[in-house]
Amino acid sequence: MMIAEILSVGDELLIGRTVNNNAAFMGKLLAATGIETQWLTSVGDQMERLVSAIETAWNRVDIVLMTGGLGPTHDDITKDALCRFFNVDMTFHPEIVAEMKTRYKAREMEMPKIVNNQGLIPAGAELIRNELGSAFGLIFNRNGKVLIALPGVPFEMERMMVDSVIPFLKRFSGEHTILMKSIRTAGIIESKLVTEFRRLDEVRQLAGVAVLPKLTGVELRLTVSHDSREQAHQIMERAVRITREDIGQWIVAVGDVMLEDVIGAALTHMNMTVSVAESCTGGLVANRLTNTPGSSKYFIGGAVCYSNEIKHSLLNVPAELLNSYGAVSAEVAEAMAEGVRKRMKTDYGVATTGIAGPGGATEKKPVGLAFVAVAGPNGVVSEKVLFNVDRQHNKKRFAQASLNLLWKQLPQKYRTLAQKEVDHEG
Amino acid sequence: MMIAEILSVGDELLIGRTVNNNAAFMGKLLAATGIETQWLTSVGDQMERLVSAIETAWNRVDIVLMTGGLGPTHDDITKDALCRFFNVDMTFHPEIVAEMKTRYKAREMEMPKIVNNQGLIPAGAELIRNELGSAFGLIFNRNGKVLIALPGVPFEMERMMVDSVIPFLKRFSGEHTILMKSIRTAGIIESKLVTEFRRLDEVRQLAGVAVLPKLTGVELRLTVSHDSREQAHQIMERAVRITREDIGQWIVAVGDVMLEDVIGAALTHMNMTVSVAESCTGGLVANRLTNTPGSSKYFIGGAVCYSNEIKHSLLNVPAELLNSYGAVSAEVAEAMAEGVRKRMKTDYGVATTGIAGPGGATEKKPVGLAFVAVAGPNGVVSEKVLFNVDRQHNKKRFAQASLNLLWKQLPQKYRTLAQKEVDHEG
Numbered sequence: 001m002m003i004a005e006i007l008s009v010g011d012e013l014l015i016g017r018t019v020n021n022n023a024a025f026m027g028k029l030l031a032a033t034g035i036e037t038q039w040l041t042s043v044g045d046q047m048e049r050l051v052s053a054i055e056t057a058w059n060r061v062d063i064v065l066m067t068g069g070l071g072p073t074h075d076d077i078t079k080d081a082l083c084r085f086f087n088v089d090m091t092f093h094p095e096i097v098a099e100m101k102t103r104y105k106a107r108e109m110e111m112p113k114i115v116n117n118q119g120l121i122p123a124g125a126e127l128i129r130n131e132l133g134s135a136f137g138l139i140f141n142r143n144g145k146v147l148i149a150l151p152g153v154p155f156e157m158e159r160m161m162v163d164s165v166i167p168f169l170k171r172f173s174g175e176h177t178i179l180m181k182s183i184r185t186a187g188i189i190e191s192k193l194v195t196e197f198r199r200l201d202e203v204r205q206l207a208g209v210a211v212l213p214k215l216t217g218v219e220l221r222l223t224v225s226h227d228s229r230e231q232a233h234q235i236m237e238r239a240v241r242i243t244r245e246d247i248g249q250w251i252v253a254v255g256d257v258m259l260e261d262v263i264g265a266a267l268t269h270m271n272m273t274v275s276v277a278e279s280c281t282g283g284l285v286a287n288r289l290t291n292t293p294g295s296s297k298y299f300i301g302g303a304v305c306y307s308n309e310i311k312h313s314l315l316n317v318p319a320e321l322l323n324s325y326g327a328v329s330a331e332v333a334e335a336m337a338e339g340v341r342k343r344m345k346t347d348y349g350v351a352t353t354g355i356a357g358p359g360g361a362t363e364k365k366p367v368g369l370a371f372v373a374v375a376g377p378n379g380v381v382s383e384k385v386l387f388n389v390d391r392q393h394n395k396k397r398f399a400q401a402s403l404n405l406l407w408k409q410l411p412q413k414y415r416t417l418a419q420k421e422v423d424h425e426g
Numbered sequence: 427m428m429i430a431e432i433l434s435v436g437d438e439l440l441i442g443r444t445v446n447n448n449a450a451f452m453g454k455l456l457a458a459t460g461i462e463t464q465w466l467t468s469v470g471d472q473m474e475r476l477v478s479a480i481e482t483a484w485n486r487v488d489i490v491l492m493t494g495g496l497g498p499t500h501d502d503i504t505k506d507a508l509c510r511f512f513n514v515d516m517t518f519h520p521e522i523v524a525e526m527k528t529r530y531k532a533r534e535m536e537m538p539k540i541v542n543n544q545g546l547i548p549a550g551a552e553l554i555r556n557e558l559g560s561a562f563g564l565i566f567n568r569n570g571k572v573l574i575a576l577p578g579v580p581f582e583m584e585r586m587m588v589d590s591v592i593p594f595l596k597r598f599s600g601e602h603t604i605l606m607k608s609i610r611t612a613g614i615i616e617s618k619l620v621t622e623f624r625r626l627d628e629v630r631q632l633a634g635v636a637v638l639p640k641l642t643g644v645e646l647r648l649t650v651s652h653d654s655r656e657q658a659h660q661i662m663e664r665a666v667r668i669t670r671e672d673i674g675q676w677i678v679a680v681g682d683v684m685l686e687d688v689i690g691a692a693l694t695h696m697n698m699t700v701s702v703a704e705s706c707t708g709g710l711v712a713n714r715l716t717n718t719p720g721s722s723k724y725f726i727g728g729a730v731c732y733s734n735e736i737k738h739s740l741l742n743v744p745a746e747l748l749n750s751y752g753a754v755s756a757e758v759a760e761a762m763a764e765g766v767r768k769r770m771k772t773d774y775g776v777a778t779t780g781i782a783g784p785g786g787a788t789e790k791k792p793v794g795l796a797f798v799a800v801a802g803p804n805g806v807v808s809e810k811v812l813f814n815v816d817r818q819h820n821k822k823r824f825a826q827a828s829l830n831l832l833w834k835q836l837p838q839k840y841r842t843l844a845q846k847e848v849d850h851e852g
Contacts, residue, residue, distance in 0.1 A: 014463040015604070016454030017636050017647050019447050023468075028442030037440040038475060040468035042449075049464060056482075180441060191538040191560070194499050204500065210438050210471075211499055213579060221443055276709075276730070282716025283702075283709030286730040290708025293784050293817055301736040304702070304712040304728030306721075310770060314727070314740075344736060358719050386533050389558055389581045391719055 001176045001225070002169075004030050005039040005057040009050060009068035009078055010152060013042040022067050022157055033166055034176035035063060036225065045069060050081040054147070058085070062145055063169065068152030070135035072117035078149055079122055079138075086140060088123040096121070100134050128164045132156045137164065146172070176225070177232040181240060183220040185250040186259055186404040190218050197246050207239040215396040217252065217259060217404070252407065253422045259403050260288045260295075265418035266410045267298040267348075274406070275344035276302035277315050277336040279327065280354035280370055284399040300344045305336070315339030328353050328365050330382045333373035337382075341375045348409070349375040352402050354385065356394045368394055372402035374409050381409065427602045428595075430456050431465040431483040435476060435494035435504055436578060439468040448493050448583055457649070459592055460602035461489060471495060476507045480573070484511070488571055489595065494578030496561035498543035504575055505548055505564075512566060514549040522547070526560050554590045558582045563590065572598070602651075603658040607666060609646040611676040612685055612830045619644050623672050633665040641822040642684060643830075678833065679848045685829050686714045686721075691844035692836045693724040693774075700832070701770035702728035703741050703762040705753065706780035706796055710825040726770045731762070741765030752791070754779050756808040759797035763808075767801045774835070775801040778828050780811065782820045794820055798828035800835050807835065 006026050012018040020042060027037045038061060043053045050069075057064045069078030083090055097119040104111040118134045121127065128137030128150070135151035137160050148165055150157045185193060190213040194200065203209055208223035222239050226232035240254060253262045267274060276286045286302035289295055303314050308327055311317045317335045325331040333353050341349025354370020361367045368388025374381055383405050387397040407415070432452050438444040446468060453463045464487060469479045476495075483490045495504030509516055523545040530537040544560040547553065554563030554576070561577035563586050574591055576583045611619060620626065620637060629635055634649035648665050652658035666680060679688045693700060702712045712728035715721055729740050734753055737743040743761045751757040759779050767775025780796020787793045794814025800807055809831050813823040833841070 008466075011634070012636055013450075013466060014453050015457040015606075015649065016450035016452070017606075017638075017649070019445060019450040020466075021445055024439075024442035024445040026442065027440050031441040038470060038472075039479075040434075040439060040446075040466075042466035044464060046464075053465075178441075180443070182443075189535075191498060191540050195538045195540055201500070208437055208471075208501075210436070210443075210501060211497070212438060212444070221438060223437065223441065278709075278712075281713075282721075282725075283704075283712030283728055283730065286704075286709030287707075287713050287821075290730070290732070290782075291818055291821070295708075296732050296786070299708075300733050301740070302709055302728075302730030303740075304709070304716070304730070306716070307726050310727040314729075314769075343740075356716075360722070389585075392717055393581050395713075395717070 001227070002035045002063055002172050003061045004035050004037045004063040004065060005041065005061040006037060007053055007057050007064055007066045008040070008042040008152070009045065009066065010042070011044045011075075014044050022152065022154055025154070025158060026065055026067070026161060029161055029166055030065070030169075031178045031180065033169055034173040034178050035169060036178065045075045045077055047077055047081060047084075050077060051084050054081060054085045058145065058147065063172070064147040065165075066147065066149040067157055070149060070151045072114045072134070079120065082125070082138065082140070082147075082149065083122045086122065086124065090120045091123045093119045093121050093127075096136060128160055130156055130160060132159055139168070175229060176227050177229040179224045179232050179236045181222045181236060181254060182256045183222065183240070183243060183254050184217055184252045184257065184259065185220070185247065186217040186252045186400070186407060188218065188250045189213070193218050193247060193250065197243070199242050199246050203239050203242050206235050215393060216400055251419075253419055255422050257422050258288070258291070259400070259407060261292050262415075262418045262422055263403060263407055263410070264289070264292040264295055264298060265421050266414040268294075269417050270347075270410070270414050272347035273298050273300050274348040274350060275300045275340045275346040277340035277349065277351040278302060278304045279306060279311070279336070279352060280356045281352040281395050281399045281402070282306070282356075284395050285350060285352060285402055288399060288403065300346050303340055303343070311336065315343060326365065328355055328369060328371065330371045330373070330384065333371035333382045334375070334380045337373040337375035338380055347377060348406060350402050350406050351375075352398050354394075354398050356391045356398070357388065358391060370394075370398040370401070372398065372405050374402070374405045376409050378409075381405065427600075428461045428489055428598050429487045430461050430463045430489040430491060431467065431487040432463060433479055433483050433490055433492045434466070434468040434578070435471065435492065436468070437470040437501075440470050448578060448580055451580070451584060452491055452493070452587060454606070455587055455592055456491070456595075457604040458606060459595055460599040460604050461595060462604075471501045471503055473503055473507060473510075476503060477510050480507060480511045484571065484573065489598065490573040491591070492573065492575040493583055496563075496575060496577045498540045498560065505546065508551070508564065508566070508573075508575065509548045512548065512550070516546045517549045519545045519547050519553075522562060554586055556582055556586060558585055565594070601655055602653055603655045605650045605658050605662045607648045607662060607680060608682045609648065609666070609669060609680050610643055610678045610683065610685070611646070611673065612643040612678045612826070612833065614644060614676045619673060619676065623669070625668050625672055629665050629668050632661050641819060642826055643678065679845055681848050683848050684714070684717070685826070685833060687718050688841075688844045688848055689829060689833055689836070690715070690718040690721055690724060691847050692840040694720075695843050696773075696836070696840050698773035699724050699726050700774040700776060701726045701766045701772040703766035703775065703777040704728060704730045705732060705737070705762070705778055706782045707778040707821050707825045707828070708732070708782075710821050711776060711778060711828055714825060714829065726772050729766055729769070737762065741769060754781055754791050754795060754797065756797045756799070756810065759799035759808045760801070760806045763799035763801035764806055773803060774832060776828050776832050777801075778824050780820075780824050782817045782824070783814065784817060796820075796824040796827070798824065798831050800828070800831045802835050804835075807831065
């Protein structure tokens with residue numbers, strides 16, 4: 001198996017002005033090509049450190065993938081660093097400059113003089129065309145090792161990775177296969193999930209297992225790496241089967257999908273509809289449900305009701321409930337769910353009410369307290385949530401709790417159908 | 427000046443399933459503390475490589491900041507790696523486990539046995555409290571160098587960085603100052619902004635300038651690094667003043683704030699209220715407005731109206747408008763804005779209607795077409811939006827357009843007041 005390092009160049013990465021989405025994009029594609037990335041390194045626009053980073057990477061892996069620093073300005077030093085490291089000179093490629101002139105002309109613009117620098121290329125490098133920008137990519141192929149340098153502009157890099165780099169690297173990776181499966185759970189915390197997963201060690205013998213707690217539910221990631229494509233698939237199948245047997249009741253879906261997608265698939269099969277009444281989540285539940293393409297088939301509408309008056313006038317929540325239990329109560333959550341279900345004439349109604357903070361707490365009701373409710377053909381249920389990080393995180397956790405409660409109310413038959421559909425796509 | 431390396435641990439980073447937002451967050455805070463990050467390294471959950479990465483970092487910088495691998499499960503190996511590197515044993519801290527038991531009890535849950543592992547701490551490490559999770563942070567302080575290990579869960583790490591790590595590191599950073607300012611604009615695209623910014627080169631002499639196009643408006647980030655705190659502030663002030671003079675009319679706020687925060691500050695000063703009627707944005711506008719703490723003062727409610735029937739029954743959009751112009755039209759957007767303003771008895775009403783895709787396009791109305799409208803004390807206005815990347819990006823762009831239209835309708839006097847307030851805080 002070939003081993004890779006991704007080396008990103010740019011001060012903006014070090015001071016956190018740019019999040020390194022490029023490295024994630026490249027790592028994903030490399031894994032899908034059967035190449036194992038063992039290191040990600042970011043270094044600034046500084047010659048000595050850059051050359052030392054190139055040297056370290058070149059010595060410890062088979063494939064070095066670089067991004068950034070290929071532009072024409074003074075702070076772009078990647079080409080100079082490569083000349084130093086490979087001990088070669090710069091050569092001038094007039095055909096690159098000629099092509100750039102043609103492209104500028106096509107856009108009815110004059111080519112700025114500085115673009116001439118893009119014709120300078122370290123001797124001995126193969127070129128990778130860049131259809132979307134002026135920085136061509138470079139390949140150094142020496143003694144069975146490869147170094148590839150790409151521009152840092154995401155859409156240029158992405159196009160070049162897909163069109164040129166991955167086809168080029170496939171020659172090296174052979175039959176080796178790396179498979180990944182996301183398994184999304186809901187309604188269970190990380191430490192409990194791991195405890196219930198009794199044959200986790202057995203699965204670890206088959207696959208890499210990462211347990212990732214998120215505000216949209218704990219996610220498991222299984223990774224299988226094998227020299228035979230067929231065997232990799234068989235091993236993954238076994239790992240997923242054992243996982244299902246152990247913790248199936250909390251699995252929402254196998255595949256890179258969200259809870260709202262599976263809910264949508266189930267509602268579509270049921271030919272039923274849903275509406276939402278939100279207080280503390282402020283539109284987030286509706287936003288998640290409508291993120292799923294085609295949600296207009298089953299999502300009818302939502303009401304964000306911050307004031308008690310609107311809760312009463314729009315959702316028919318009785319004033320005496322609001323007065324005796326307070327807006328943040330199981331009783332009001334249930335009345336909101338029933339109210340919106342009736343108001344919007346849907347099969348299900350989902351509701352949230354709580355204190356997202358930082359203000360709004362009372363002696364008996366702390367920030368982070370919420371109630372979620374779901375009204376449906378078989379009546380209404382509600383759940384209490386206690387979770388406090390900060391306003392935006394709290395909103396996310398409350399929204400997740402309400403969608404999970406909705407999911408649990410859907411008939412098992414349709415949940416299974418929806419899961420199968422989604423599994424198939426993943 | 428102190429030099430840092432950020433070392434992130436986790437297979438999910440290498441295979442691109444997780445983007446390293448943590449490193450960006452930490453790099454930003456370190457810079458703000460006057461500490462220069464020279465390396466970002468990510469390595470997988472594999473003992474030998476992790477120990478070697480720790481060693482490399484320890485040898486080349488003053489401060490090593492680690493994240494990830496502190497959880498209680500088998501793939502969490504950071505504490506073991508630190509024991510190996512520092513050649514110490516694990517010690518058991520019963521007080522940590524006792525505290526976790528209390529926390530679980532407060533959330534009305536039983537503590538899973540596996541959480542006991544969180545009491546195991548490498549000998550000689552100082553502890554950093556984690557209010558939001560069970561993995562305490564670790565500080566190793568030896569021979570003038572520091573290694574700090576934090577959990578990888580973003581909100582836990584962020585809280586610990588702000589509350590504990592940065593105050594701790596300030597002792598080391600001395601007078602060196604790195605200042606950053608975000609300048610948020612709205613209603614102008616990147617290339618136009620750069621063209622209008624005539625003295626951009628002059629500002630670049632004073633500060634690092636990054637131009638970051640985002641779906642929530644183009645953002646400018648200015649960075650000043652200087653050995654004197656006072657001078658750094660003076661230089662930043664000059665850079666901001668020139669920027670304002672050139673492109674002030676598109677600046678929403680100077681400071682790390684969102685458009686909805688400035689809108690909220692203005693509405694609070696005006697003592698006025700807003701409500702929202704959403705079709706294509708599906709709750710996202712309400713969600714953004716309610717992300718601002720204290721929004722219950724001016725945000726009364728929202729209606730997510732996907733179906734035409736609900737648009738009619740809830741918002742009083744006349745059926746003949748829907749029939750003759752279609753739901754995606756300036757006429758319907760305006761009627762929705764007026765409808766929700768009246769329904770919720772607010773001073774302003776905001777509305778969106780459009781085609782987020784991928785389905786729903788007609789011959790005359792493509793995916794990415796939307797209309798946003800704002801009704802207020804001086805009548806109703808609307809704007810057409812054309813933008814198509816994918817469903818979620820489109821929703822974000824439409825939501826941004828509606829908030830920008832609302833912002834432009836607020837009286838200049840209160841916009842200026844709100845900006846000043848926010849500038850002051852930033």
